[in-house]
Amino acid sequence: MKITRRADGRRRRDVRAARERFHRRRSRALSVVAGRMTGMTTRGAVIGDAAAYAQAVEDAVKASAAYYAAGTSGLDDDDYDRLVRSIAAWEAEHPEQTLADSPTGKVAGGAVVGDVPHTTAMLSLDNVFSPEEFTAWTASLSRRIGREVSRFSVEPKLDGLAIAARYRQGRLTQLVTRGDGTAGEDVSHAIGTVEGLPAELAEPVTVEVRGEVLMTNAQFEHANEVRTAHGGAPFANPRNAAAGTLRARERAYTVPMTFFGYGLLPLADTDPALAERLRESAHSDLMAEAAGLGVNTTAATAVPGITAATVEEVLARVAETAALRSTLPFGIDGIVVKADLAADQAAAGSGSRAPRWAIAFKLRAVEKITRLVAVEWNVGRTGVIAPRAVLEPVEIEGSTITYATLHNPADITRRDLRLGDRVMVHRAGDVIPRVEAPVAHLRTGEEQPIVFPETCPRCGSGIDTSEQRWRCENGRDCHLVASLSYAAGRDQLDIEGLGHTRVVQLVDARLVADLADLFTLTRDQLLGLERMGETSTDNLLTALATARSQPLSRVLCALGVRGTGRSMSRRIARHFATMDHLRAADAEAIRQVEGIGAEKAPSIVAELAELAPLIDKLVAAGVNMTEPGATPPLPRTAAAADGNEGDGTEGRENTEGRESTGAADAAAVPGPLAGMTVVVTGAMTGALEKLSRNQMNELIERAGGRSSSSVSGKTSLVVAGEGAGSKRAKAEALGVRLAAPDEFAALVADLLAPDAGARPSA
Numbered sequence: 199m200k201i202t203r204r205a206d207g208r209r210r211r212d213v214r215a216a217r218e219r220f221h222r223r224r225s226r227a228l229s230v231v232a233g234r235m236t237g238m239t240t241r242g243a244v245i246g247d248a249a250a251y252a253q254a255v256e257d258a259v260k261a262s263a264a265y266y267a268a269g270t271s272g273l274d275d276d277d278y279d280r281l282v283r284s285i286a287a288w289e290a291e292h293p294e295q296t297l298a299d300s301p302t303g304k305v306a307g308g309a310v311v312g313d314v315p316h317t318t319a320m321l322s323l324d325n326v327f328s329p330e331e332f333t334a335w336t337a338s339l340s341r342r343i344g345r346e347v348s349r350f351s352v353e354p355k356l357d358g359l360a361i362a363a364r365y366r367q368g369r370l371t372q373l374v375t376r377g378d379g380t381a382g383e384d385v386s387h388a389i390g391t392v393e394g395l396p397a398e399l400a401e402p403v404t405v406e407v408r409g410e411v412l413m414t415n416a417q418f419e420h421a422n423e424v425r426t427a428h429g430g431a432p433f434a435n436p437r438n439a440a441a442g443t444l445r446a447r448e449r450a451y452t453v454p455m456t457f458f459g460y461g462l463l464p465l466a467d468t469d470p471a472l473a474e475r476l477r478e479s480a481h482s483d484l485m486a487e488a489a490g491l492g493v494n495t496t497a498a499t500a501v502p503g504i505t506a507a508t509v510e511e512v513l514a515r516v517a518e519t520a521a522l523r524s525t526l527p528f529g530i531d532g533i534v535v536k537a538d539l540a541a542d543q544a545a546a547g548s549g550s551r552a553p554r555w556a557i558a559f560k561l562r563a564v565e566k567i568t569r570l571v572a573v574e575w576n577v578g579r580t581g582v583i584a585p586r587a588v589l590e591p592v593e594i595e596g597s598t599i600t601y602a603t604l605h606n607p608a609d610i611t612r613r614d615l616r617l618g619d620r621v622m623v624h625r626a627g628d629v630i631p632r633v634e635a636p637v638a639h640l641r642t643g644e645e646q647p648i649v650f651p652e653t654c655p656r657c658g659s660g661i662d663t664s665e666q667r668w669r670c671e672n673g674r675d676c677h678l679v680a681s682l683s684y685a686a687g688r689d690q691l692d693i694e695g696l697g698h699t700r701v702v703q704l705v706d707a708r709l710v711a712d713l714a715d716l717f718t719l720t721r722d723q724l725l726g727l728e729r730m731g732e733t734s735t736d737n738l739l740t741a742l743a744t745a746r747s748q749p750l751s752r753v754l755c756a757l758g759v760r761g762t763g764r765s766m767s768r769r770i771a772r773h774f775a776t777m778d779h780l781r782a783a784d785a786e787a788i789r790q791v792e793g794i795g796a797e798k799a800p801s802i803v804a805e806l807a808e809l810a811p812l813i814d815k816l817v818a819a820g821v822n823m824t825e826p827g828a829t830p831p832l833p834r835t836a837a838a839a840d841g842n843e844g845d846g847t848e849g850r851e852n853t854e855g856r857e858s859t860g861a862a863d864a865a866a867v868p869g870p871l872a873g874m875t876v877v878v879t880g881a882m883t884g885a886l887e888k889l890s891r892n893q894m895n896e897l898i899e900r901a902g903g904r905s906s907s908s909v910s911g912k913t914s915l916v917v918a919g920e921g922a923g924s925k926r927a928k929a930e931a932l933g934v935r936l937a938a939p940d941e942f943a944a945l946v947a948d949l950l951a952p953d954a955g956a957r958p959s960a
């Protein structure tokens with residue numbers, strides 16, 4: 199019945215599998231903590247029996263203790279709040295079974311103690327989550343005090359931890375945490391590290407200033423930098439960082455924090471007249487007085503405390519504050535609304551956990567704990583190689599988050615992130631979600647290091663790591679290098695001597711800016727390059743000349759039209775026979791090609807339109823744009839009259855069963871393999887020895903057959919070379935005809951003549 203999700207100890211290479219596991223785990227957890235965020239309302243949850251209740255209490259106390267101590271709970275606030283609501287719901291139904299250590303009704307859930315007594319109880323706040331709940335709260339407050347509340351004060355709810363700062367004769371003498379509300383812990387060692395809490399007030403008064411200690415975003419970044427530089431684990435978020443830092447006694451370093459005051463009250467030895475004035479002052483007046491004494495308050499922020507006369511005004515301010523939240527340099531998790539007048543506060547009184555005259559209007563959580571599943575490295579337009587976290591999906595502020603920014607490799611190192619880590623993810627407003635830090639104590643030992651790329655993931659060149667943001671050494675040309683290298687590859691234009699290094703050289707020398715530029719390279723230009731002698735230059739020029747007459751299918755493939763790989767490029771080329779016919783085709787015409795569905799067709803049309811200038815340039819450079827042996831399709835009406843099932847999709851989408859190819863295709867390639875589906879497996883020998891699998895497939899198609907990679911009942915022939923395994927076995931089992939490489943070579947001998955592939959055979 200544990201709420202804590204445990205790592206299942208497996209490496210998560212497969213994002214989808216991880217997500218599925220997550221959903222299973224998630225639903226298990228929610229069977230106990232069934233509360234759900236709907237709009238801004240956290241509903242209660244259902245605990246089934248006394249054992250589940252006891253477990254829930256134990257989990258909550260444990261989480262609370264971790265949260266307030268080191269600031270490292272395994273639960274995020276949403277999960278914790280749901281848990282406590284489920285506990286409260288059970289207790290309402292079974293008051294006689296309420297356990298003594300239940301967190302309900304207690305400051306800090308009863309998980310914190312202290313030995314420095316507070317003069318006035320230092321309480322928590324009750325919550326509302328919606329305008330309706332807020333309106334209901336004001337109504338009950340009015341009923342309680344017997345009159346309407348004439349003035350509210352409205353302030354941001356700062357997301358740090360409460361502290362009492364005691365000043366005697368104007369000097370800061372003691373800092374005390376909230377503790378259990380009646381007594382706190384002395385943290386005076388932190389005096390001097392908290393900005394906004396002056397060592398001396400403007401007047402020599404004896405007072406207690408209460409407020410929130412937090413880290414601004416900048417302070418948090420700084421603290422984590424310093425901390426990791428000292429070998430410590432980074433804090434998960436600013437709140438944790440403030441909590442951990444405030445309580446740490448002996449550290450080799452100090453990191454600054456910030457204080458915002460929201461209370462001013464007398465101490466036991468305060469001058470009686472001042473004490474009485476403070477007790478009788480409105481909250482808003484006390485805040486002005488605190489600011490006058492030199493204490494930092496929200497007055498100096500973009501969301502200063504204000505007073506409001508009506509519920510509507512309060513709600514307007516709540517909305518305003520919520521809208522500004524993501525732009526603030528510090529975290530807030532809600533808006534605190536207080537009855538401003540001392541008389542109203544006194545009449546309302548306080549409960550054991552919270553005052554009745556104040557309420558926290560909670561905003562939706564912007565931080566959730568989830569799992570880091572993988573890290574992707576994406577090369578941007580400028581060649582910057584940026585890591586991106588792939589997360590188990592998590593809902594924050596109503597959006598499902600699956601990716602988050604990781605900034606740069608140094609940042610990953612600094613945060614000591616590992617694959618499989620539970621991480622705190624932050625997303626406020628429209629800001630790109632970011633991974634804060636791993637929740638280190640939730641580690642199982644199964645986490646894996648994040649592997650940094652050694653070469654550019656797009657083009658394979660070196661990486662410039664001299665700056666925090668890594669960059670492909672090719673910078674903006676990265677994309678060009680990758681696409682040219684691909685185009686020159688064996689299965690595309692097969693340009694011998696134009697390897698990756700050579701491409702980089704050409705791009706660096708600004709000799710080529712696109713694929714077509716390759717074909718206009720001159721001998722002098724090439725000779726001018728380093729390590730390019732006469733022989734290599736001539737060889738490259740020859741290879742380029744040969745490449746010019748590659749079949750259309752390979753040109754198409756070299757262009758890298760999205761959604762069309764090698765075999766699809768061949769099918770398209772075979773179907774349209776010429777680039778002109780292909781370019782004249784609309785989506786409907788392209789759908790006639792086997793394997794191209796309704797989705798792909800328009801995108802191919804669009805891609806071709808985009809590539810038009812490059813294609814024109816290639817044509818101008820003399821690059822072949824026809825497919826040897828293929829004839830263009832008949833006009834569509836004629837094909838239909840032929841009784842061709844041109845509109846049926848079944849045969850087309852299924853690469854195995856081509857019962858109804860276009861009439862043009864069938865007529866175009868009579869060949870020795872006409873109508874046959876051929877699978878090649880094992881190592882080719884003899885005349886076929888030098889052919890790659892792709893070239894074998896091309897050969898099959900030139901011979902009128904269709905190539906396939908898997909054996910089925912529809913396979914007509916399996917060419918089985920040395921080392922053929924399961925495919926041969928399957929062919930034998932299905933009674934499919936088998937041929938050795940030599941037999942097959944004899945079958946297609948006419949097409950094996952040197953250069954047969956590069957020249958139209960008709």
Ligand SMILES: NC(=O)c1ccc[n+]([C@@H]2O[C@H](COP(=O)([O-])OP(=O)(O)OC[C@H]3O[C@@H](n4cnc5c(N)ncnc54)[C@H](O)[C@@H]3O)[C@@H](O)[C@H]2O)c1
Nearest residue numbers: 261262265271273274275278322323353355356360460534
């Ligand atoms: N993740 C966990 O495991 C875990 C465990 C325990 C508690 N929590 C979280 O802590 C919260 C409860 O903590 P809490 O008891 O400190 O209460 P709280 O943070 O919800 O509200 C009370 C506190 O608000 C702060 N505050 C900020 N601005 C204020 C202002 N203008 N006026 C008055 N007070 C202001 C004060 O510190 C005050 O003590 C819940 O949101 C809960 O989710 C989380």
Ligand SMILES: [Zn+2]
Nearest residue numbers: 654657670676
């Ligand atoms: Zn690159």
